[in-house]
Amino acid sequence: MSDNKILKPEDYVEPSCVLCGDPYGAPPKVKPVPQQRIIEKMNDYMSRRDYDGAERHLLYWLEEAKLGQDERGQLMLRNELVGHYRKVGNREKAMENAEEALRLIDVLEFDGTISSGTTYVNCATAMNAFGENERALALFEKARKVYEAAPKCEPNLLGGLYNNMALVESALGDYPAAMELYKKAVKIMGTVPAGCLEQAITYLNMANLMEAERGLEEAERDIMELLDSAYELLLGGDAPHDGYYAFVCEKCAPTYDYYGYFFASEELRRRAEEIYAKKE
Numbered sequence: 001m002s003d004n005k006i007l008k009p010e011d012y013v014e015p016s017c018v019l020c021g022d023p024y025g026a027p028p029k030v031k032p033v034p035q036q037r038i039i040e041k042m043n044d045y046m047s048r049r050d051y052d053g054a055e056r057h058l059l060y061w062l063e064e065a066k067l068g069q070d071e072r073g074q075l076m077l078r079n080e081l082v083g084h085y086r087k088v089g090n091r092e093k094a095m096e097n098a099e100e101a102l103r104l105i106d107v108l109e110f111d112g113t114i115s116s117g118t119t120y121v122n123c124a125t126a127m128n129a130f131g132e133n134e135r136a137l138a139l140f141e142k143a144r145k146v147y148e149a150a151p152k153c154e155p156n157l158l159g160g161l162y163n164n165m166a167l168v169e170s171a172l173g174d175y176p177a178a179m180e181l182y183k184k185a186v187k188i189m190g191t192v193p194a195g196c197l198e199q200a201i202t203y204l205n206m207a208n209l210m211e212a213e214r215g216l217e218e219a220e221r222d223i224m225e226l227l228d229s230a231y232e233l234l235l236g237g238d239a240p241h242d243g244y245y246a247f248v249c250e251k252c253a254p255t256y257d258y259y260g261y262f263f264a265s266e267e268l269r270r271r272a273e274e275i276y277a278k279k280e
Contacts, residue, residue, distance in 0.1 A: 031068030033061050035076050042080060047243025048279040051088055058084060075104040075115070079122050086126040094130065098123040114153065117146035117161075125164045133171045140165040156198070159189040163202050166209075175213040182206045196237025197248045203230035204255045223259065231256075231264050246275035 038061050045054035058081050065073035078101035085094035101119050110116045124139035143161055147153045166181035185202045189195035207226040210219040234252060239245050249268040256265035 030070055032070045033065045033068065033073035033077075035073060038077070039080075043243065046247070047276075049276060051084070054084055055081075071104055071108055075101060075108065075110075075119065078104065079119055082122050082126050086129050091130045094126045098126055112146060114146065114150055114157070117143040117150075117153075118157065120146070121157075121161050121164060124168070128164065128168050128171065133168050137165070137168045137172065140168060155188045156192045156195065159185045159192065159195065159198055162188070163198065163205065166202075167205060170205075170209050170212065175209060178209055179206065182209065194237070194239040196233040197239045197245065200230040200233040200237070200252060201248065203227075203233070204252055207255070207259070227256065227259060227261060227264075231261075234268065241271070241275060243275065243279065246272040 038057070041057055042054055045051075045057060058077055062074065062077045062081070065071075065077055078097045081097040082094055082101060085091075085097065101123060105111055105116045105119055110119075120139040120143035124136040124143065127133070127136035127139070140161065144165065147158050147161055162181045162185035166178040166185065169175075169178035169181060182202050182205060186199050189198045189202070192198070203226045207223045207230075210222055210226070213219070216223070230252065234249065239248075249272040253265045253268040253272075256262070256268065
């Protein structure tokens with residue numbers, strides 16, 4: 001009788017996990033990261049302006065998602081990192097995470113889904129922030145196709161798309177297209193609870209567009225009306241006075257400085273600081 005032994009998989013394939021007892025050669029089990037808990041903690045960091053803590057938090061969970069073979073979790077975290085690095089002005093890391101997020105859309109075969117549209121918008125917004133407007137516009141157009149075709153697309157997603165896409169159209173000099181998108185954004189955000197903050201941001205963007213297109217002197221009256229409308233929404237709208245409200249107040253204040261509305265700018269900053277102080 002031959003001494004040759006027929007090799008079985010367990011003789012030459014390493015176990016997937018020595019400690020957990022997975023079958024020999026079995027693909028690793030996906031261990032999802034707690035996406036909702038991650039987002040909640042991220043919001044807490046941002047409400048305290050703890051950008052370093054937010055970065056550590058996201059990078060920690062990204063590694064956990066990689067170890068757990070959780071590609072959906074990785075996509076969510078890459079999206080969050082794109083937004084984070086855009087806010088802190090880190091172009092290299094924002095673009096690196098944008099490329100990974102777009103790659104994961106292909107890996108997960110998510111193209112055409114709401115998740116893909118959200119990723120396109122997020123990456124395009126970062127690209128616009130760092131001057132890559134042609135590529136940003138192409139991604140916004142992909143997102144628009146997805147959102148407008150989706151029967152259950154949330155209005156706030158469309159509002160955000162229209163507002164950010166308008167910024168790119170304006171940067172590329174297509175002012176009529178940008179204004180049409182801004183009007184769409186204002187209208188649709190009027191149907192969203194606490195959408196007043198996004199409406200206010202859009203009004204300020206419209207003011208900047210009018211100056212770019214017509215010049216400050218010619219557009220002055222229309223600009224003043226838009227600034228007043230935005231200020232009323234920021235002070236008297238239905239949005240809760242939370243960390244995001246503080247962030248929007250901070251974001252809008254420099255525009256009021258630019259147009260000489262120093263009292264309004266000071267009030268917005270005061271409100272933001274008051275909220276941040278409570279978080280510390």
